[in-house]
Amino acid sequence: MLACAMAALLSACATDANADKPKSASDSAPGKRYSHDPYPSTYKAYPGTPTLITNVTIFDGEGGTFAKGQVLFADGRIVAVGETVTAPEGATVIDGTGKVVTPGIIDIHSHLGDYPSPGVEANSDGNEATGPITADVWAEHSVWPQDPGFSRALTNGGVTTLQILPGSANLMGGRSVVLKNVYARTMQGMKFPGAPYGLKMACGENPKRVYGSKGRQPSTRMGNIAVDRQTWAKAVEYKRKWDKYEKEGGDAPTRDIAMDTLRGVLDGEILVQNHCYRADEMAIVMDMAKEFGYHVSAFHHAVEAYKIGDLLKANGTCAAVWADWWGFKMESYDAISENLALLQKAGTCAMIHSDDENGIQRLNQEVAKALAAGRRAGIDISDAVAWEWLTINPAKALGIADRTGSLKAGKMADVVLWNGNPFSVYSRPDKVWIDGALLYDANNPKLRPVSDFELGQPGAGDVK
Numbered sequence: 001m002l003a004c005a006m007a008a009l010l011s012a013c014a015t016d017a018n019a020d021k022p023k024s025a026s027d028s029a030p031g032k033r034y035s036h037d038p039y040p041s042t043y044k045a046y047p048g049t050p051t052l053i054t055n056v057t058i059f060d061g062e063g064g065t066f067a068k069g070q071v072l073f074a075d076g077r078i079v080a081v082g083e084t085v086t087a088p089e090g091a092t093v094i095d096g097t098g099k100v101v102t103p104g105i106i107d108i109h110s111h112l113g114d115y116p117s118p119g120v121e122a123n124s125d126g127n128e129a130t131g132p133i134t135a136d137v138w139a140e141h142s143v144w145p146q147d148p149g150f151s152r153a154l155t156n157g158g159v160t161t162l163q164i165l166p167g168s169a170n171l172m173g174g175r176s177v178v179l180k181n182v183y184a185r186t187m188q189g190m191k192f193p194g195a196p197y198g199l200k201m202a203c204g205e206n207p208k209r210v211y212g213s214k215g216r217q218p219s220t221r222m223g224n225i226a227v228d229r230q231t232w233a234k235a236v237e238y239k240r241k242w243d244k245y246e247k248e249g250g251d252a253p254t255r256d257i258a259m260d261t262l263r264g265v266l267d268g269e270i271l272v273q274n275h276c277y278r279a280d281e282m283a284i285v286m287d288m289a290k291e292f293g294y295h296v297s298a299f300h301h302a303v304e305a306y307k308i309g310d311l312l313k314a315n316g317t318c319a320a321v322w323a324d325w326w327g328f329k330m331e332s333y334d335a336i337s338e339n340l341a342l343l344q345k346a347g348t349c350a351m352i353h354s355d356d357e358n359g360i361q362r363l364n365q366e367v368a369k370a371l372a373a374g375r376r377a378g379i380d381i382s383d384a385v386a387w388e389w390l391t392i393n394p395a396k397a398l399g400i401a402d403r404t405g406s407l408k409a410g411k412m413a414d415v416v417l418w419n420g421n422p423f424s425v426y427s428r429p430d431k432v433w434i435d436g437a438l439l440y441d442a443n444n445p446k447l448r449p450v451s452d453f454e455l456g457q458p459g460a461g462d463v464k
Contacts, residue, residue: 033246034255036264039140041191043180045435050074052087053417056096061103061391061406065384071101073413076435081407099430100422102387103406104160104181104414106394107153107360108273108320109300109353113164113179113187114139116147117357127167128174132211132218133231135199136258137174139166143187149357151449154181155440156361158416158429161192163398168202168275169210171218171228175261176200176273178398182434183449196399198297199265201228202275203285204331225284232292235262271297271399277331279304286315298397300353303335309346318349318397322359323369340367340389341374344381351393363390368423383423 051073058069060081070085071078079085087093114126125142128134143164153159160181166173176198179190203224212219218227238259245252264270272289276282276299289296298318299305303326305312305319312319321343326335336342343350352367354360371386395405404412413436420427432440441447 034260036260036269039138039188039191041193042186042188043182043184043191043193044189045076046182046437046439048073048076048413048433048436048438050079050088050091051094051433051436051438052085052091053094053096053101053415056417057100058407059100059102059384059387059422060408061387062408063382063385063388065382069101071407071415073415073433073436076413076437078407078409078411078413078415080409094417094431096417099420100418100427101407102158102416102418102422103391103404104416104432104434105158105363105390106398106405107159107162107354107363108298108351108394108397109355110153110162110164110360111167111355112149112153112162112357112360113143113145113147114166115357116144117149119357126165127169129167129169129210132171132207132227133258134166134170134174135172135231135261136256137166138177138197139164139175139200140177140187140191142166143177143179143190145184145187145190146451146453148451148454149360150181151451152357153360154429154432154449155442156428157363158418158422158432159360159363160414160416160432160434161395161398161400161404162360163198163273163394165198165200165273168200168206171202171207171224172231172258172262173200173202175270178400180434182439192400194400194403197261197264197270198273198398199261199270200273200275201285203281204275204277205329206275221281225288228288229291232262232288232294235259235266236292239263239266265294266292268295271295271397273298273300273397275300277301277303278334279307283308283311286311286317289315297399298349298351301332301355303332303339305348305350306336306339306342309343309348312343312348313346316349318351318393319343320351320353320394320397322355323352323366323373337370337373338377338379340370341377341379341381344374344385344389345379349393349396351389351397353394364418364422364427365425368425371423383421386423 053071058066072080072085128137163178165176178192178195184190218224241253296317300320302319302321392405395401415433417431419430
């Protein structure tokens with residue numbers, strides 16, 4: 001979030017021009033699809049200036065590197081990356097000697113906004129723990145844009161994009177939303193334009209503990225799968241009815257908001273983001289996905305993913321993992337620090353994630369730990385390739401890799417200039433751009449984001 005100094009730019013977050021457009025009579029005609037995007041993004045990029053960074057080490061996010069390269073971006077997009085780049089007249093030129101440029105970090109698993117700071121019960125809005133299937137809820141309807149965690153993730157962690165998920169109490173916890181990490185008055189002003197929704201699912205201990213303790217199904221792992229399968233069977237029938245109506249007309253089927261989400265998964269427009277720890281359970285879930293005709297985009301936490309790298313690769317499913325969190329419950333016991341490196345060796349789409357308001361501020365350091373563990377095990381992975389775990393791979397798992405996640409011409413200019421090697425604990429972001437707009441500058445007190453919630457409270461975040 002940016003401070004009041006940028007309030008004049010808030011008009012950039014104005015309501016979409018089509019939001020108040022009168023609806024035609026045909027909008028309610030038989031065969032008309034219901035709106036799949038009733039809360040559309042109103043995100044508008046902040047203004048930027050053409051910028052050339054020179055004499056800088058570059059990790060392009062897709063495994064490429066330049067030891068003394070140049071990056072040019074303008075009009076919100078990457079223009080060119082290479083050893084020699086010509087800047088347009090009037091461009092801002094930054095000497096990056098001794099520094100490193102990377103794409104902005106993407107965190108695929110965050111609860112900022114729906115479990116915001118301060119972490120009090122009044123703000124605890126991430127888990128609708130009232131039934132094992134709550135596919136009707138949408139995380140975005142809990143997101144508080146003033147969460148101070150957003151600005152900390154930007155300034156300390158170089159995070160420019162993040163997926164906000166419901167919690168993991170339920171088998172189907174609801175929809176996730178992908179956000180650009182910018183100041184906005186509304187959640188819709190942060191929504192990543194055109195990013196697919198996700199469906200948060202969970203397997204293992206959490207659902208069976210939460211609902212077993214209430215004396216209801218599921219109370220076992222077999223109960224988890226049984227409830228999932230019964231729900232997917234209903235979703236298949238719901239999809240059949242709506243497909244028939246949209247093709248042939250007639251009486252519209254009764255809307256079910258939860259089933260709308262599951263139908264979106266079956267149609268491939270909503271991506272499954274599945275909390276799961278054990279290798280055997282991940283294998284079962286992938287078979288269940290085949291049974292009902294959907295795809296798991298990524299398993300989150302996935303501490304035993306290293307055991308089934310070949311299965312994940314064969315199914316085109318990513319793994320989002322920690323560097324070294326383990327042992328806090330039985331299903332997290334068999335973790336190893338070489339998880340990420342082994343997944344990379346197996347050719348699997350793998351990435352780091354936070355699931356934590358503090359961890360999101362140092363995902364670069366978490367990757368450094370995983371990279372070091374792999375090298376100690378004899379798995380030789382370059383720094384530039386390891387940066388894929390922070391940018392292009394999460395972009396793939398979120399369905400936005402064509403727009404962000406790497407420093408390639410035409411992509412969003414989500415860029416971080418680090419003041420040293422980003423895999424060092426002594427390095428931090430020097431400057432952060434989102435869509436080519438400079439939103440953080442360590443050397444400019446006017447470009448240090450402060451949440452509205454903290455504004456005017458020196459010591460609580462407001463350092464101006």
